[in-house]
Amino acid sequence: xxxTEKEVVTxxxxxxxxxxxxxxxVIRTVVSTQDHHTPTAIYEKVHQDYPNIGLVTIYRTLxxxxxxxxxxxxxxxxxxxSYTIAAPGHHHxxxxxxxxxxxxxxxxxxxxxxxxxxxxxGFRIDGHLLEFIGLCQTCQKETITK
Amino acid sequence: xxxTEKEVVTxxxxxxxxxxxxxxxVIRTVVSTQDHHTPTAIYEKVHQDYPNIGLVTIYRTLxxxxxxxxxxxxxxxxxxxSYTIAAPGHHHxxxxxxxxxxxxxxxxxxxxxxxxxxxxxGFRIDGHLLEFIGLCQTCQKETITK
DNA sequence: TATGTAAATGATAAATTATTTCACTTAGAA
DNA sequence: TTCTAAGTGAAATAATTTATCATTTACATA
Numbered sequence: 001x002x003x004t005e006k007e008v009v010t011x012x013x014x015x016x017x018x019x020x021x022x023x024x025x026v027i028r029t030v031v032s033t034q035d036h037h038t039p040t041a042i043y044e045k046v047h048q049d050y051p052n053i054g055l056v057t058i059y060r061t062l063x064x065x066x067x068x069x070x071x072x073x074x075x076x077x078x079x080x081x082s083y084t085i086a087a088p089g090h091h092h093x094x095x096x097x098x099x100x101x102x103x104x105x106x107x108x109x110x111x112x113x114x115x116x117x118x119x120x121x122g123f124r125i126d127g128h129l130l131e132f133i134g135l136c137q138t139c140q141k142e143t144i145t146k
Numbered sequence: 147x148x149x150t151e152k153e154v155v156t157x158x159x160x161x162x163x164x165x166x167x168x169x170x171x172v173i174r175t176v177v178s179t180q181d182h183h184t185p186t187a188i189y190e191k192v193h194q195d196y197p198n199i200g201l202v203t204i205y206r207t208l209x210x211x212x213x214x215x216x217x218x219x220x221x222x223x224x225x226x227x228s229y230t231i232a233a234p235g236h237h238h239x240x241x242x243x244x245x246x247x248x249x250x251x252x253x254x255x256x257x258x259x260x261x262x263x264x265x266x267x268g269f270r271i272d273g274h275l276l277e278f279i280g281l282c283q284t285c286q287k288e289t290i291t292k
Numbered sequence: 293t294a295t296g297t298a299a300a301t302g303a304t305a306a307a308t309t310a311t312t313t314c315a316c317t318t319a320g321a322a
Numbered sequence: 323t324t325c326t327a328a329g330t331g332a333a334a335t336a337a338t339t340t341a342t343c344a345t346t347t348a349c350a351t352a
Contacts (some may be wrong), residue, residue, distance in 0.1 A: 018299060018348050040338080054302040059339070076275045080226030081338085094269055103267050108259065110276075117278060121249050123240055125280035129222045130256075132263060134271035164319050164328060186309075200331040205310070227309085 002087045002104065005031045008070050015068060022053050026061040035100040036074045036084040074102065076131040094132040098139035148233045148250065151177045154216045161214060168199050172207045181246040182220045182230040220248065222277040240278040244285035 008027050013019055029042050037045075043058045062083055065071040071083040077097045084093070084102045094103040108130050118125050154173050159165055175188050183191075185208055189201045208229055211217040217229040223243045230239070230248045240249040254276050264271050 075221035122283035123280040125278050127279050129277045131275045133273050134269040137268035
């Protein structure tokens, strides 16, 4: 399961960050869909209801949330400053290239590969980035009917 | 093995693109190291020897090379418009987060995972992005001695 | 509940990064 | 050598991201 607004807020405060309405609104937006969001997209969405919010605040909030691993940065498909709400634990993403919907999955089992890579190259491997890209069921149907 | 300057040039021409000295210089720069390069980094490097070259040309050339899969875009570590010379066939990258050195590897064996994911989610999966990030041997030593 | 203070915000400016336009140049085929 | 479509650089513009700073606010403490 993905983190809820409440959980994100709690963790944010546990780390000593203040809870402003601006931060709450950004969190709510990211949590509200399974899609990924760029800073500008969030700004435009939020700005409709809260015209006083500044774009800079969106950037700053996303930066904090990303640092605390409460949101995840995506790369395959769309902008590279594109975030989705996180799920606890080690996981990866399956992304729809058409609608931007993101599905989490676990169990990548790359430890063996990582070990042999490390042995062969001498690298100290600290992490990996794994994303699948494709078309979700809905978008497959839409593509067919077009 | 990675593509050579000659191979890249040949494929470029096979696709009907003209070979300008600007393109050759960009290709040469990307091929010359195992690192990844941003458009600006290439521009600054190239501009020393060829002050007449325009930054736009770098962007355009990189775009073409990427479309022809002659160079690969990287995401983990550094800018997201960051490219390294390609190796033929399906492969992935192991990136040093300190010096930017890139090592290719094959054999990710994600087909099984991809199939089960596709079955569970109904996605039609078209591809994946896999990168390992870590420290190469040289940078490990440097970090220790500091 | 009122108050003090560090943290956070928005406005502004500025720096970076990326794209568009267009007149001029050039690679390469004939 | 000539011709022409493709490519280039300069400049303007757009988009994205970061820095600065006076003002505002969350929230701990009294």
